[in-house]
Amino acid sequence: SQTIHQWPATLVQPVGSPLSLECTVEGTSNPNLYWYRQAAGRGLQLLFYSVGIGQISSEVPQNLSASRPQDRQFILSSKKLLLSDSGFYLCAWRGQGAINQPQHFGDGTRLSIL
Amino acid sequence: EDQVTQSPEALRLQEGESSSLNCSYTVSGLRGLFWYRQDPGKGPEFLFTLYSAGEEKEKERLKATLTKKESFLHITAPKPEDSATYLCAVQALTGANSKLTFGKGITLSVRP
Numbered sequence: 235s236q237t238i239h240q241w242p243a244t245l246v247q248p249v250g251s252p253l254s255l256e257c258t259v260e261g262t263s264n265p266n267l268y269w270y271r272q273a274a275g276r277g278l279q280l281l282f283y284s285v286g287i288g289q290i291s292s293e294v295p296q297n298l299s300a301s302r303p304q305d306r307q308f309i310l311s312s313k314k315l316l317l318s319d320s321g322f323y324l325c326a327w328r329g330q331g332a333i334n335q336p337q338h339f340g341d342g343t344r345l346s347i348l
Numbered sequence: 349e350d351q352v353t354q355s356p357e358a359l360r361l362q363e364g365e366s367s368s369l370n371c372s373y374t375v376s377g378l379r380g381l382f383w384y385r386q387d388p389g390k391g392p393e394f395l396f397t398l399y400s401a402g403e404e405k406e407k408e409r410l411k412a413t414l415t416k417k418e419s420f421l422h423i424t425a426p427k428p429e430d431s432a433t434y435l436c437a438v439q440a441l442t443g444a445n446s447k448l449t450f451g452k453g454i455t456l457s458v459r460p
Contacts, residue, residue, distance in 0.1 A: 277450035333446045334380040339391030
């Protein structure tokens with residue numbers, strides 16, 4: 235069966251520091267991968283998606299970037315964190331095949347910026 | 349622009365008291381509507397996909413229905429373990445990235 239892992243589970247970082255969040259998927263090949271941010275009182279906002287190694291699409295302009303160095307690895311990064319980057323970051327995957335298959339989520343990273 | 353509105357924002361039920369959660373949507377051609385359950389501090393867990401008006405799906409005490417403008421998640425005789433936030437999302441026919449547009453969620457509390 236397929237599983238998705240995100241780490242760390244929680245992170246407290248000072249303003250201006252760099253960021254690296256990692257997501258890996260097991261049990262599937264060539265998945266579509268997604269990064270979302272969930273802010274209190276708001277719906278999930280899609281940040282980035284990837285259909286393959288090295289292929290990244292950004293949905294909203296922001297202080298963050300994403301990379302996919304391996305088939306089942308998706309990384310969310312920032313060079314300098316802002317207070318507004320605080321939130322709950324979720325990684326998701328969808329299998330290849332029918333485009334209306336559901337996305338499956340990891341358990342997220344709670345990021346607090348001080 | 350695709351939009352999803354969920355109501356009410358929060359719902360408190362007594363154990364065994366059945367109710368429905370509403371998801372209204374506007375989309376330029378619906379490819380699919382998805383329901384997820386999210387527990388505090390966890391990622392959303394997939395429940396159902398509905399593809400066309402009139403479709404219904406069931407899982408234990410949950411039943412999801414779909415019309416051309418909205419979806420309902422009916423909860424029959426809920427138990428305290430059904431307490432969670434329920435998210436609704438739509439996927440439009442246009443666009444190749446299977447992008448989902450989410451509502452803000454409905455927080456359900458079931459008292460024993």
